[in-house]
Amino acid sequence: MDLIYEPWPWYVAGPLIALVMFVLLLVGKQFGMSSNLRTACAAVGAGKTADFFKFDWKSERWNLMVVLGAIIGGFIASNYMSDGTVEINPEIAQQLSDDYQINSAGEAYLPPEIFATDALGDPFIISVLLIGGLLVGFGARYAGGCTSGHAISGLSNLQLPSLIAVIGFFIGGLVMVHLLYPLIF
């Protein structure tokens, strides 16, 4: 049973991601998760306000199927195949606890300090989640892709723009974690 509940090591997960990309290429699609955000905007009628959303979103419906698959996968994995904890580097866990009073490393999958449903009563937490989402959505479209589209597909195709974008991802991420977290949390 341990085999089912244990987290997958990187050398299982990484090749599976590559496999997903090749399956999508094989059926004539592209691996990119953030495009469906644009599809979603178009589907609810954003084409009326901005030309960027005037495209044949119905031809991109497969993208929403990928989303559905991810939701189902998340449901199955979390309910039947996981004990719902993540062990990280103990030094990092200690530092999270010391600096930000986040004590749930090793006990939860996401820190309840931020993601517990109860925390939603706190306007500060709502702003963190909302602004995080806004930046991800805006940045992904501006950069023309996210982790899957640039870091995996784009770099696999040896695209210089994707390398620039991935360097950008890490500049942004490092600035957030090292410079802005102490100010925010």
Added chain:
Amino acid sequence: MFKSEAASWFRIYEMFQFGSFHMYGIIGSALVLGVIGVQVIKRKNIKSLDGSEMSLKPKNKSVARYLIGGIIFGLGWALAGACPGPMYVLAGAGYISILIVIFGAVVGTFLYGLVKDRLPH
């Protein structure tokens, strides 16, 4: 994604603290196989199942959009601890709070569509 913990806020935080090889291993191994596979596809000129060219178009040349867009994305990735794929995985896992992140991401995409023509690309 869920099983590899790539959808976990802790793993993202740890990655940006360079605390573990885990996330780099996932991205790195996907990438090594990806690069090899794409080269094979190009050399052998493999077509997709319906006979069309595979979607391996070169991306547009620009530095500003990829760098600035990338930095904005990275800020959000580290703040919310989730990128677009894992967001849905977490929604499936039953985290109500992630719906706010997804909502933010849709609004962010919409805002980009509104101001797109005024940004450097």
